Amino acid sequence: DQQVKQNSPSLSVQEGRISILNCDYTNSMFDYFLWYKKYPAEGPTFLISISSIKDKNEDGRFTVFLNKSAKHLSLHIVPSQPGDSAVYFCAAAKLYSSNTGKLIFGQGTTLQVKP
Amino acid sequence: DTGVSQNPRHKITKRGQNVTFRCDPISEHNRLYWYRQTLGQGPEFLTYFQNEAQLEKSRLLSDRFSAERPKGSFSTLEIQRTEQGDSAMYLCASSLAGNGYTFGSGTRLTVV
Numbered sequence: 001d002q003q004v005k006q007n008s009p010s011l012s013v014q015e016g017r018i019s020i021l022n023c024d025y026t027n028s029m030f031d032y033f034l035w036y037k038k039y040p041a042e043g044p045t046f047l048i049s050i051s052s053i054k055d056k057n058e059d060g061r062f063t064v065f066l067n068k069s070a071k072h073l074s075l076h077i078v079p080s081q082p083g084d085s086a087v088y089f090c091a092a093a094k095l096y097s098s099n100t101g102k103l104i105f106g107q108g109t110t111l112q113v114k115p
Numbered sequence: 116d117t118g119v120s121q122n123p124r125h126k127i128t129k130r131g132q133n134v135t136f137r138c139d140p141i142s143e144h145n146r147l148y149w150y151r152q153t154l155g156q157g158p159e160f161l162t163y164f165q166n167e168a169q170l171e172k173s174r175l176l177s178d179r180f181s182a183e184r185p186k187g188s189f190s191t192l193e194i195q196r197t198e199q200g201d202s203a204m205y206l207c208a209s210s211l212a213g214n215g216y217t218f219g220s221g222t223r224l225t226v227v
Contacts, residue, residue, distance in 0.1 A: 004157075034216065043119070043206055043218035044158065089157050100171050102148060103208075103216060105157030 003027045004092050006106035014114055019077040021109050023090030026071065032095035034103065035064060035075045038087045047088075048075070051095075080113045087111075119219035121207050127225045128197055135193045136222045140209030144217075147190050149182055150206040151175065152221070158206055164190060197226045 005024045013019045021035075031052040036044035050057040050064045050073070057064050063076045077084055087110050091103040120139040128134050140147050145166050150158035161180070163171045166187035176182075179197075184190040194201055202225050208218045 006157075036218075041220075041223070043121075043208075043220045045218070046216065091157075099165070100163045101146065101210065101212075102160045102163055102171065103150075103158075104160065105150075107155070107157050 002107075003030075004090060004104050004106040006088075006090055006109050008109050009107070010110040010112070012112045012114065013080050015082055016079045019075075019080045019084065019111055019113065021075045021077075021088050021090070021111065023073050023075075023106050024071060025073075025092050027092070027094075027104075028068075028071065029094050029097055030092040030104075031097060032093045032101075033064070033066060033073050034091045034093075035062075036089045036091060036105075037084075038089060038108070044089055077111075080111075082113050082115050085111055085113050119207055119209055119217050121205075121219035121222050123222060124220065125223045125225075127227060130199060130226055131196055133193065133195045134197060134224065135191055136205055136207075136224075138190045138192070138207030138209075138219060139188075140190070140207070141211075141217055142188075144209035144211050144215075145187070146210045146212065147184055148208045148210075148216075149190070149192050150208065152204045152206060153202075161192075161205075194224075197224075199226045202226045 034049040035047040038044045090106040147164040149161040152158040164184040204221045206221045210216045
């Protein structure tokens, strides 16, 4: 039962271009979504989040878009830099409707930004 | 505040041995989570503590796994009679009532 899915295992973009990473979810009870970046042998590092009452959140080069009707979110990175090369995980939580707020993760997308 | 600290970073053990990992969360965070990540997958939820109370356990957490958080501070995750399938990265995260989930660097377990 994969409640959060990242259907693209990998993505390659040229430096300076836009990177778009996609994520789909099935549970309409999720009310909080996050993106994490992960380098090998390290824990995930928080990038950006969005609550279900919003459809967009921006932080510097990173913007997350949420489409609740489609149960879809995306992370845009503009402009992409070689240092952005990593595995990106989308995660979802029932933050406001459950006692735990545990995160459910997608499988990850490996982003490669070429110089 | 140095973030979430996990020890050891790496552990190699023989099948059948017991192992214990430690997690020190951010001091003011009342929520603590353990996750497991295998190659090519995202982190999977194992268990959750609010202060010292273990409030949820995943069905992934077999009876060989036990976790504690005495006094609501650091937490330990013990695996008894390790199996090769237990080889994974074990991640700890903490948060303050759901805000600001912060992960540690993880413990890489290899069972040989």
